[in-house]
Amino acid sequence: MQSDIEPSGQKILTFTGVARRAQIVAAAIDTIAEVSYGQASLVRIAQRAEISKGVIAYHFDSKEELVKEVVTEVLSKARDYMVPRMNAVSGGREKLRVYIESNIGFMAEHRNHMIAIVEIARGARETSGRQTFDVSSLEAGTAALAELLVGFQASGELRGDFDARVMAETIRAAIDAVPRRIAADSDLDVDLYRRDLANLFDLATRADTPDVEGRGR
Secondary structure (H helix, E strand, C coil): CCEEECCCCCEEECHHHHHHHHHHHHHHHHHHHHHCCCCCCHHHHHHHHCCCHHHHHHHCCCHHHHHHHHHHHHHHHHHHHHHHHHHCCCCHHHHHHHHHHHHHHHHHHCHHHHHHHHHHHHHCECCCCCECCCCHHHHHHHHHHHHHHHHHHHCCCECCCCCHHHHHHHHHHHHHCHHHHHHHCCCCCHHHHHHHHHHHHHHHHECCCCCCCCCCC
16 A cells, blocks of 8 residues: 545555655656756656556656655755754854765765756756746755854854855855766765865854955954
8 A cells, every 4th residue: 555545635645655755756866867857757767666657656746746856855865964963063163164064975975866956957847947946945045054154253253254145155156066066077076075165164254364354344
């Protein structure tokens, strides 16, 4: 049994149904990473999952719905990876370093997830032509980072003379460039990349660096 259906037609997922959906999502991630979004048909995804296309159709009304679930899964896994690591340290400099390193650490350990996200962002479109990838989640992440930086500036843990929003957008842009690097270069030294990036932004934000000329004066 995979799921039950209410009289209204709404599906009620059982434990088995949840497991099957997770299996399909995992197969979709690996298939998109291997053959690109455009070539990742439901037939190919079903073959990787060793199920029929009909089973996918039972759980997901369309490829678009499946892709949205893939994005949700990747973002959820990333949060689960990062939050405990950030909670394990204290202090503005330490939290910012762990924020950067755990972002990129997740990307390194979940290469197919990152390649799939890049492919979806590049090619997935709804029937209306709008991107399937919800960029509002990225905007929310940038806003949350900016708020974190403001708090650390107020406590004196980070320099007070930089614009938190500008810094947050710069940090996110640097991090968000990594999945494409990973997708394009299988030999990329991700450990070195994340250390260098963390060091760069530590130097840019630490409280004991001199004020930038024309700011904080």
